[in-house]
Amino acid sequence: MKALKEYQIPFLGLKVGTHLYDFTLTETFFEAFEYSEITESNIAVELQFEKQGTLMVLDFILKGDVTLLCDRCGDPFSQPIQSKERLIVKFGDETGHTDEDILVLGPSENAVDVSQYLYEYAHLALPARHVHATEAECNQEVLAAYKKYAVDSDSRDEWAALKNLQFEDNDPLDDEEEE
Numbered sequence: 001m002k003a004l005k006e007y008q009i010p011f012l013g014l015k016v017g018t019h020l021y022d023f024t025l026t027e028t029f030f031e032a033f034e035y036s037e038i039t040e041s042n043i044a045v046e047l048q049f050e051k052q053g054t055l056m057v058l059d060f061i062l063k064g065d066v067t068l069l070c071d072r073c074g075d076p077f078s079q080p081i082q083s084k085e086r087l088i089v090k091f092g093d094e095t096g097h098t099d100e101d102i103l104v105l106g107p108s109e110n111a112v113d114v115s116q117y118l119y120e121y122a123h124l125a126l127p128a129r130h131v132h133a134t135e136a137e138c139n140q141e142v143l144a145a146y147k148k149y150a151v152d153s154d155s156r157d158e159w160a161a162l163k164n165l166q167f168e169d170n171d172p173l174d175d176e177e178e179e
Contacts, residue, residue, distance in 0.1 A: 004032055007115035014051050021047040025064070025122060033119050040067035043081065043122055047114065056089040058114065062121055068130040073138035083125035087117055 009021065025043040030036040043064030050057040062083040067076050089112055092104040105112070132138050 004029070004113075004115040007118065008111045008113045009047075009049060010111040011051060011056060012110045014049075016051050016053065019049045019051065021049060023047065023118065025062075025118060029115075030119070030122075032115075036119070037068070037123060037126065038066045040076075041065065041122070045118060054091065056112070058087040058089065058112070058117075060085045060087070060114075060117070060121055062118075062125060066122070066126070068126070070132050070138060071129055072131045072135070073142040075132075075139045075142070077130075077132050077137070079127065079130065081122065081125040083121055085117070085121045085124075087114075 007023065023045040025041055025045060027038075027040050030038045030041060041064060043062055043066065046061040048059040048061075050059075060083070062081065062085075065078050065080050068079050069075070070077055087101060087103060089103045089105060090098075091107075093106060094104070095106040095109055096104050098104055103112070135143070
């Protein structure tokens with residue numbers, strides 16, 4: 001992953017209180033990550049950074065659009081996304097995570113790098129299934145080819161004989177347990 005310096009927030013000189021940061025996640029941001037599912041995007045991020053005496057609370061709001069490939073037809077389409085996430089940053093002896101929402105920073109740290117969290121939050125906001133809103137928006141040529149070559153799983157002859165098999169309830173493993 002390339003260094004994304006603009007997503008590092010120095011906290012040492014920051015006063016106690018709430019600070020606001022705005023970011024825009026475009027394809028340039030996602031190109032820095034090796035396995036990004038997002039190629040084109042325009043996501044606005046509002047980060048409310050609250051510095052307290054012994055910890056920091058980061059509230060992220062992501063809103064925007066990403067371009068995905070349709071699982072049904074393979075054509076690109078625009079998918080709106082929206083997400084609210086919270087990250088708590090504490091101070092400790094070593095840098096690491098105690099929980100998925102809690103980051104511990106060691107004494108040598110002087111900034112919070114939010115780039116990995118923005119990447120993860122954007123991907124978590126994606127729907128599990130990437131399809132056009134309606135089937136009518138899909139590439140009709142691809143759908144026609146799919147329907148032409150689709151196989152009905154109920155009518156396949158090699159599986160039809162298995163439906164008529166009857167099994168006995170005697171399980172040889174049950175006999176071993178009784179002994």
